[in-house]
Amino acid sequence: MxxxxxxxxxxIIDESKLVANLEKAKYLKDISGVKLVLALKCFSTWGVFDLIKPYLDGTTSSGPYEVKLGHETFGGETHAYSVGYSEDDVREVADICDKMIFNSQSQLAAYRHIVEGKASIGLRLNPGVSYAGQDLANPARQFSRLGVQADQINPAVFDSLNGVMFHMNCENKSVTAFKGLLDSISLQFGKYLDELEWVSLGGGVFFTWPDYDIDTLGLALKEFAERHGVQLYLEPGEAIITKTxxxxxxxxxxxxxxxxxxxxxxxxxxxxxxxxxxxxxxxxxxxxxxxxxxxxxxxxxxxxxxxxxxxxxxxxxxxxxxxxxxxxAGYTMVKxxxxxxxxxxxxxxxxxxxxxxxxxxxxxxxxxxxxxxxxxx
Missing domain, CATH: 2.40.37.10 (Lyase, Ornithine Decarboxylase; Chain A, domain 1)
Incomplete structure (x- = not known):
């Protein structure tokens, strides 16, 4: 044609440009030990997943249909997250996800019994700091409903958690700013992270942007993972398909x-x-x-x-x-x-x-x- x-x-998606981004993603994984899961809320065009799968570790979602799509068309690890699950949602995906991340302590308490023994259980935390150009996309905006604030945490929930997820970036092209966010997370939540198996740092880290210092990012991620003894995840979306x-x-x-x-x-x-x-x-x-x-x-x-x-x-x-x-591509075909x-x-x-x-x-x-x-x- x-x-x-x-x-x-x-x-029209350009394979060569897509692969160039994916090679940067692979390099970041190699030097940092971080795992990368594609954020389907940004890009879900599964017709090119065969090009992406060799480079990434799986997918992450924001709703039950994305969980099913990632499981069926991408494979690898399937992370399930939603700002607000219904019981039907949880039951629909509990058997096909590897990680189930709840947005609140109340949702965790209500539905964890459905997931236990089937998937690794996580909770979203809100660090109260972020990097976002517009308030509409700022997860740490005033009165945010996204994740649990540090001063609202019930420490007992960590006794039965496997991991946590933070999402506090939107098109962050500054590795210096990102390192500052990591330091804030360690300061606020370090005693909890030290007891966990994994931590997801969400998406919005624009490591494929021209001249982005991937080596410094990789070192920061590796140091954070070693400091807290956790497997780190990033959830790139735009970084994978930008300019493609x-x-x-x-x-x-x-x-x-x-x-x-x-x-x-x-x-x-x-x-x-x-x-x-x-x-x-x-x-x-x-x-x-x-x-x-x-x-x-x-x-x-x-x-x-x-x-x-x-x-x-x-x-x-x-x-x-x-x-x-x-x-x-990003946040376009999905909308x-x-x-x-x-x-x-x-x-x-x-x-x-x-x-x-x-x-x-x-x-x-x-x-x-x-x-x-x-x-x-």
Whole structure:
């Protein structure tokens, strides 16, 4: 299959770029002894899991369907976590997960009897410190519901815990800042950690970012693990698939009202939701910092403020021209929806030999079935 013949909108994952990130992950594992489990909340496109599995140790989840998906399509270790389990949720995954991590002491007390003897049991702790660019994504924000605060811990719970999980980073590109968080955890929780088998430090550590000091990170992780005598885990998501995937769209119209807007056959609200939620404009491959032709890249949805970005180009854009919205994998394909009844992007993988493979495509029947399967008679 040739890329030139693909109909937009579509995502295309670049195998070579994905493997480059995975090689960095393997190096981090080798020098630190840390285990890495893929965060399915960020990226769940299981059609490329065969490329990822040789490098990582398993998956971690935020809900029961992700647990089942990781178990069925990835294998290795399957970590189950949810902010709020129902009893049905726990029973559904207790037999297929390796670790069950509860968000609160009350959930632990209510459901641990279902899990005992089947999976290693963990509890999420909230260190009260974090590294996050926006409060919306800050696990240690005021009144956070995520994990148990240090001053609320009942020490008796650690007598029957196997491990704990912290998650306090969001796109943390600073190894210095991360080391500071490790020191804070040791200071607050060290006496508890010393009695455990494993500690997960969650995700959000951007160790594949260009020029990130992986050696310093590896040393810090190794020292932390040895200090407390635990097996460490990280839960990378964005770090694994960053800069691997484009969302390819086509300009379908150009309108002008004070600014020129190139309307494309996609929408942030439906296909790249975090662009809208976090007000983080997309980057366009074809754009130029020195270009003299300025455009708003607007979506085809009815939401007035739905636009991907503003960008400049060396030449005027034309109707029918394709644009590549860069870095469109993390927290993107997992959030696709049918807003406005827009066509869902297909998903492809470009292999390192140049071959393009289809992973998924969607049609009207998928849209229709997502809304109802039967009508009232």
């Amino acid at each position: 040739q890329k030139s013949g693909l109909k937009t909108p579509y995502f 995937t484009d969302l390819v769209v086509t300009v379908v119209d150009i309108v002008e009202n004070g600014k020129k807007t190139a309307i494309v056959d996609s929408a942030t609200e439906a296909h790249r939701l975090d662009t809208l939620i976090y007000n983080e404009p997309a980057s366009v491959l074809e754009a130029s910092e020195s270009g003299s032709h300025d455009y708003v890249i607007g979506s085809c949805s009815c939401l007035a403020g739905d636009q991907f970005c503003e960008a400049s180009f060396d030449e005027p854009l034309n109707i029918g021209q394709k644009l590549h919205l860069l870095d469109s 696709l929806n049918w807003f406005n009844g827009l066509k869902m992007p297909s998903i492809y993988c470009e292999r390192s030999n140049g071959e393009v493979q289809m992973l998924n495509e969607f049609g009207y029947e998928d849209f229709k079935r997502s809304l109802s399967q039967w009508s009232v008679k």
